[in-house]
Amino acid sequence: MSEPDASRLANEGLGLQLRRVPVDPATSPHWRGLLDARDEAAFGSAWLALQCSRLPGVAGGLLLIRQADAAAPHLTVTWPPRDLDASDLSRFAETAYAERRMVVGPGRVGSDTSSAHPVALVVAVPLGFAKGPFAAAAIALTTTAGKPVLTPEIIADRLRWEAGWLETLPWARLAGDLSSDVTRAASCLDLLAAVGAQPRLRGMAIAVTNELATRLSCDRVSLGIVRRNGAVRLRAVSHSAGFRRDNRLADAIEDAMDEAIEQRGTVAYPVLPAMERAMTIAQRALAESVKAPGASAMTAVLVDGRGKPIGALTFERHRNEPFTAETLKLAEAITSLLGPQLGLLLRANRLVAGRLADRVGDACQALFGARRPVLKLCVLGVAALALTLIFAEGEHRVTAKSVLEAEVQRAAVAPFDGFVRSAAVRAGDTVQGGDLLAALDDRDLVLDRLKWRAERDKLLQRQREALGKHDRSNLAVLDPQIRQAESQLALAEEKLARARIIAPFDGIVVSGDLSQMLGSPIEKGKVLFEIAPLDSYRLIVQVDERDVRYVAVGQNGTVAFAGRPGDPVPITLNKITPVTVAEEGRNSFRVEARLSGSGLQLRSGMEGVAKVKAGRRSIVWIWMHPVVDWLRLAAWRYLP
Template sequence: MPRKTLAAAANVAHPGPVTEGAEIPPHADLWSQLSSAKSAAQLCTAWLALFCEWVGGARCGLVLLRETGDSERFAPAAVWPSTGVDLSVLVDVAQSALSEGRGVTRPAEGAVQCAYPLTVGSASFGVVAIQLTARGDAALSQAMRLLHWGAGWLAALPDQRELAERGQRLERLALLQDLLLGMLAEQRSDDVARWVVNHLAQSLPCRTAMLGLVRPGPRGRLRLAMVSGSAGFDRTANVLARGSEAMRAALANERPLRGASDTSSNEQADPVVREYCREAGSRAALVLPLSTPSGPVGALLLDFDREIDADLVQFTMAVAAAAAPCLGAQLGARRSIGAHLLDSAASTARMMAGPRHPGLKLLGGLTLLGLALAAVLPVDDRVSAPATVEGRVQRSAVAPFDGYVIEAPMKPGDSVRRGDILARMDDRDLQLEESRSRAAAEVAERKLQEALARGEAVAVRVAEAERDEAGAAHDLAQDRLARAVITSPLDGLIVKGDLSQQIGAPVEQGKVLFEVAPTSGWRVVLHVDERDVARVTQGMTGEVVFVGLPGERFSIRVSKVSPVAQAEEGRNAFRVEADVSQRTAGVLPGMEGVGRVITGRRSLLWVALHRLIDGVRFGAWSWGL
């Protein structure tokens, strides 16, 4: 601890009044004071007086304790004797005891100085310093032993301080909780105001509590609502009129105001609050504004018969900060929606008309100017939709019969020519069938020749029929065997169909295995949302940009709008086909992008808000509004 901090603390007058020539109480009274001490100052004063008389030869003594909330400053808690004493002679020895953390002795002119630190654990919370008449080493050792023993009386001071502080915090928290619960329990605004002022007047060391509430409306003038301990009151009385003026001043300044009847007692006294104190005959008064983020709610006035310390001011400010939102909510809950809308409009008008918030006003003006320009500035109205490239003509290669895929060398994106093999089906069963049908045809032919040789007309006709039937079955088997090889129907690009992961998998007859599109011509298909399709008609123009060619834009013209919707990704979309009106090098079927169709010229404000307005109108109609 710096020496100047301790030295400054040592020169501060000790607590309590000191009169010249005050006599020390007898031992019995000192022991009584020691056992019944209610504060650290009372305990230290009684203990120091007892110790100095007990040790013998004591000239003066001092007890320094660490100030609450400050880890550097030590203030005198007790001095002995109670007459004016120069305590600076004990500063050095007290400083040494605190620095070294042990008992210290130091010779002086015809005397010996002793100091002993008061510690809890490894932290020092005070020091005792005494100056004794020099009487030899034995007497000094006895004095140090007594000092070490007697310091135990003061070891519980930090715990007592902490308990006292906790008790005070708990009491104040209970007061605040009771206040808020009582406000929420009341139904009428007058009952809420009465509970607030009466509870504060009973719980705080104040004479009177007044509550003023801001009237709803554009002017928002404060009106005295309730006075503690009064069933009725006259607002025109001088005291109440002064109190109302003080509360209005606190709301205007947006900060707490303090005042006292004696101007010398409070340098920060507000003149309006001082006039109230003089009129009410109170020693001091405190006015607290009650405000919420939405605006002022009211003000609270408390007057006292004693000076207001900083700790009480902080607590009452916390009470006001907690009570203001609760009070505003209680009062606002009983007002109509129209009143709330009027208040909001009035608050906005006051903000715009007043001198405050220049930045918000400038922003508001620029916003209005921008909206006005947007309402008259015409721009192109564009309908955006996902776009996909499709071939102008697309041919499908399907499974010719039920079977299994044994080979599929082609994949989407591969270029093919007409007749190129796309896939092969398993034809082992077909080959067996073809062999059986061929054998059956040969047998039928031999039967026919035998019938001709015998010259039996009936047998010949039957044999011819069997031969024709066997031949047809053989032709069918050969045709199915030939169709086991799936080939490309035209020159182009495979846009759909990847069977590389389905080798050996069964396929059904008629299933589309591949789609082939020519590379010489293609079209763009837009999937337009049902909310926008009514504005898109045949012949409209626009642009499309593909993911694979982000730096190029292609002009399109709508050629067809399908009247049938399709469900896509949780929404209804209509298929809109469009032709590209320029050369399309690099564009391939299957590419995706975004297309925009120009539907006409409309104001910028309409383009920005029409979707929201349409949604609100549809929702209102759906709810029957």
């Protein structure tokens, strides 16, 4: 209706009125059958009846519907629903469905009770998409003078137009499956929430059995755990805080669990179509032990994340209400989600030995299993390296700190008490033999020499006078006095000569610095300088007491000094002294070594690290013997 007409009717006060038209009960049953697509047989019969009743000259019809399971036979409905021999219709429909094209041909259609069937024209049409039809319809048309009322092309077009009703069947199946999946998912999530609320295994087992008994309408639900020896042990029974494990009922439940675990699948009694080949002896015995008519039992296996059976759930109904395929799917979905959670909880509640065994088992599985090739290559490489280190030999060298000392070291000491007058050298200076090192103040010595020289001359003058007078007694007295004066004079001259401290040989001043002590008094015997030769050294190797057993006189080695680490010097051990030196909390033995190199620019006091060759040993022993020695000493110290 156009806008002007609508406005005109509104102005005239006229309105559109709706009236209810009653439905004729005689024609409504077929349409009511199309309201529920979940019953595919009733839906298909209603659709076929509507098509056959609305087409003129139809003697019979057949509808073939593909099932969701490709292996299952097709669903077939006929019109009229009873007393119809539809063998030719079925053959034409199957040919059209298989070849995906319209098939037209003569065929016989009639009542089952009649021996003679009239010949009719059969039109079979595949319904659905060209790549995959989901149904096929075959219509038998009566003929008049060899011609049907409607041509086969018109029949085929009408069937294809009406096939939209049949397209709702796959969607109805999908909706039903999705509804079941949502229901199962909700049940699984609720069960997982109940499991997560229980930190202990016992509480979790009781909560799971009680929840499953309520959701699956079971009279009793039992949970069993597989022990390390492979036997199943009953851990929880629904609606029961405690139970006895040494009775017949517990044995029957455990036998049912063992039966399902051995078959690695869900087992039920009465047997469901999905488990026709399953052994149900223990399930039947458990159901019969209740002594209730129609009792049923079902056991589902719990598998952890690694695919290993860790337990089982047994469901029992003590009434005439067997388990269905939908209940089976729900039970399997619950066990598939509950198994990994239960496996983690079992591992968390195991003792240290059990966890260690699991770790070893996991390692062996990863090492010898079919997967993880990189790990296997790494382990093989490590094993090859270990064998190489065990059987390969290397040079065992004892490492120790070392200090370079002069082989001969001369000390210049104060000859008498006096004062320092001059210091020509100090530590680090190189001197030649006879060079002046230092001089002491000799003024007192010069006066003392003059004194005794004058005394000697006086005594000699008196001796000459006594000889002129032939005074024997006076000569006897003067003679010892003259010798005493000469001795004192010689002593004074000797002290005067020793006031100059001279270098005994060519060398270097190792210690001593009097440049800051000029005029200071010194005592007799005080060491003023230490001089060492320039070309004669010895190396003192401080060998740790734990390694001294590996060294011997005559062994060779090398030493690298801190001042020249890139130029190691060969050495040879020539003396092991029984003298120990405590340093940094350790005892070390002084081992003397001789340097084998020539033309070395060394200085006394240089420090370095020496390595002495102690023979060939395996590389593992070289690396590990300090640790082994420490462990042996610790065991000796702490073990009784």
